[in-house]
Amino acid sequence: MATAQQQTPTAARTGQQFLDGLRGDAREIWLNGEKITHPLEHSQLAEAARTMARVYDLQHQHADEMLAPSPDDGRLVNVTHLIPRSREDLERRRRAIELTAALTAGMMGRTPDYLNVTFACFAGRADVWARRGNEQGAANLVAYQKLMRDRDLSTTHSIMNPQVDRSKPEAEQAAGEVALHKVGETENHITVRGARMLATLAPYADELTIYPGSDIRPQDGDYALSFALPMATPGLRFICRDSYSKQRSTFDYPLSSRFDEMDAVVIFDNVEVPKDRLFLCGDTEGYSEVITDTGWRGHIMHQAFTRAYVKLSFALGLGHMLANTTGVVRFDHIQEKLGQIWNMTELTRSSLISAEAGSHLDEGGVWYPDDRPFLALRGEMPKWLPYVNELLQLIGGGGFMATPSRADMDGPLADEIAKYYQAAGADAERRIRLFRLAWDYIGSDLGGRGELYERFYLSDSYRMTALAYKIADKSFPESLVEQFLEEPS
Numbered sequence: 215m216a217t218a219q220q221q222t223p224t225a226a227r228t229g230q231q232f233l234d235g236l237r238g239d240a241r242e243i244w245l246n247g248e249k250i251t252h253p254l255e256h257s258q259l260a261e262a263a264r265t266m267a268r269v270y271d272l273q274h275q276h277a278d279e280m281l282a283p284s285p286d287d288g289r290l291v292n293v294t295h296l297i298p299r300s301r302e303d304l305e306r307r308r309r310a311i312e313l314t315a316a317l318t319a320g321m322m323g324r325t326p327d328y329l330n331v332t333f334a335c336f337a338g339r340a341d342v343w344a345r346r347g348n349e350q351g352a353a354n355l356v357a358y359q360k361l362m363r364d365r366d367l368s369t370t371h372s373i374m375n376p377q378v379d380r381s382k383p384e385a386e387q388a389a390g391e392v393a394l395h396k397v398g399e400t401e402n403h404i405t406v407r408g409a410r411m412l413a414t415l416a417p418y419a420d421e422l423t424i425y426p427g428s429d430i431r432p433q434d435g436d437y438a439l440s441f442a443l444p445m446a447t448p449g450l451r452f453i454c455r456d457s458y459s460k461q462r463s464t465f466d467y468p469l470s471s472r473f474d475e476m477d478a479v480v481i482f483d484n485v486e487v488p489k490d491r492l493f494l495c496g497d498t499e500g501y502s503e504v505i506t507d508t509g510w511r512g513h514i515m516h517q518a519f520t521r522a523y524v525k526l527s528f529a530l531g532l533g534h535m536l537a538n539t540t541g542v543v544r545f546d547h548i549q550e551k552l553g554q555i556w557n558m559t560e561l562t563r564s565s566l567i568s569a570e571a572g573s574h575l576d577e578g579g580v581w582y583p584d585d586r587p588f589l590a591l592r593g594e595m596p597k598w599l600p601y602v603n604e605l606l607q608l609i610g611g612g613g614f615m616a617t618p619s620r621a622d623m624d625g626p627l628a629d630e631i632a633k634y635y636q637a638a639g640a641d642a643e644r645r646i647r648l649f650r651l652a653w654d655y656i657g658s659d660l661g662g663r664g665e666l667y668e669r670f671y672l673s674d675s676y677r678m679t680a681l682a683y684k685i686a687d688k689s690f691p692e693s694l695v696e697q698f699l700e701e702p703s
C-alpha cells in the first residue's frame with residue numbers, strides 16, 4: 215500500500231483529476247442518435263467514467279508497486295509509462311498491470327496501461343521511427359510519449375480501417391474514400407479524411423492515437439499515417455455501438471453497470487493534424503516496420519496476457535464458487551471442467567514468468583520479453599476465453615435462469631425467495647448474487663461483447679497460429695529428424 219513515497223512530487227493523476235479532465239473539453243460522441251459532449255452527463259456513460267477514476271486512484275493506493283520516478287525530473291509516474299531497462303522493470307510493470315486488471319476482473323481491456331506500454335516501447339525504439347529521413351517524426355513521438363507520461367493521459371487508439379470490401383486493398387475500397395488518408399498539407403499541418411475503427415475507451419480518453427494496424431502497399435503513401443490528437447479536435451466524430459451499461463443496481467448487474475468501456479468508429483472530417491503531432495507520414499515501409507521492429511509485439515502481449523491471466527483467474531473463481539455453492543463440485547465431470555480452467559490460467563501465468571525469465575536487452579537498449587510463449591498464447595487465448603464461458607455454462611446449468619432481481623428480494627416474496635433459492639453452500643442472497651455475477655460475465659450484453667473482444671482484439675487466432683509457425687525457430691526440431699535421414703556412420 216501507499217507509504218511515505220507519496221511525499222515525492224507526483225505526475226500521476228488522481229481519479230478526481232481524471233474526471234475534471236473529462237469535464238474540460240467538448241468532444242463529439244454519438245450514441246443512439248444523440249450528440250454527447252461530456253460523458254459524465256450521460257447516464258449510460260457515467261458509471262464507466264467513475265470506474266476509470268478508480269483506476270487512477272488505484273495507483274496512489276498502491277504507490278510502492280505502481281509508481282516510480284520519472285527519468286527526466288524524478289516525479290512519480292505510473293510504471294507502465296516507463297521504458298523497461300531490466301528484467302525487474304518488466305516484473306514490476308506486470309504487477310502494476312495485474313493490479314489494474316484486478317479492479318475490473320479483467321473485463322476492461324483498454325485501461326490506460328495498454329497504450330502506456332505501447333508508446334513506451336515505441337519511444338524506446340525511436341531509431342526505428344527515424345528511418346528513411348523521419349527523424350522529426352521520431353522526435354515528435356518521443357516528445358508525445360513524455361507528454362502522455364507526465365500528464366498521465368488516458369488514450370485510445372484506432373488502428374484498423376473500416377470493413378468495406380476486404381477482397382480489395384484498403385486504398386481501393388469505396389474508391390479509397392473510406393479508409394483514413396491524407397488529403398492536404400500546409401507548412402504547419404496535414405489534413406486527413408476517412409474513418410478508423412475501433413476506438414475502445416473513446417468516451418473516457420483524453421487523446422486519440424493513430425498508428426499502423428496492417429501492412430500497406432508501396433503506392434499507398436497517403437494512407438501511411440501515425441499521429442495523436444486531443445479528443446475535442448474539430449472534425450473528429452465518434453460513433454458508438456449500443457451501450458451495454460445496465461441502468462440497474464450493482465446487485466442485478468455487477469459488471470455491466472460499471473465496466474462497459476465502449477467502442478466507437480472514428481470519422482475524420484477534414485481534420486487538421488499539426489506537424490508536431492505527426493509521427494509518420496507517407497513512408498509505407500516504416501508503416502510496417504514500426505510494428506515489427508520496435509518490439510511492440512512482445513511488449514503489448516506482456517500487457518494483454520497479464521490482463522488475460524487475471525480474467526482467467528476470475529473465471530476460475532466463479533466456476534469454483536458456483537460448484538461449491540450448489541454442491542456439484544463432488545462430481546468428476548465438474549472437477550474436470552474446473553481443472554481445464556485452471557490449466558489455462560496456470561499456463562498463462564507460466565508463460566508470463568517464462569517470458570520475463572528469458573528477457574534480454576534489444577538492439578535499441580530496451581529490455582524485451584522472450585516473445586515465444588506469447589506467440590503460442592496469441593493463437594490460443596482467443597479460443598480459451600470463449601471456451602471458458604462454455605465451461606461455466608455447463609457448471610452453472612439451469613441455475614443461471616433462477617436469478618430474481620434486487621427488487622424481488624426486497625418485495626412481498628422475500629421470505630419465499632429466502633426459502634426456495636437457498637443453496638447447499640450459501641443462503642439465498644449469496645447464491646443469487648453469485649449466479650447474477652456469473653451470468654453478467656458470460657451471458658449479458660457486456661459478456662457477449664467481451665467474448666467477441668477476446669476473439670479478435672489481437673487479430674484472428676488462426677492467422678496468429680499460422681504466423682507463430684512461420685516465424686518459429688525450427689532448427690532443433692529439424693535436427694532431431696535429420697539424424698535419422700543420414701546413413702549411420
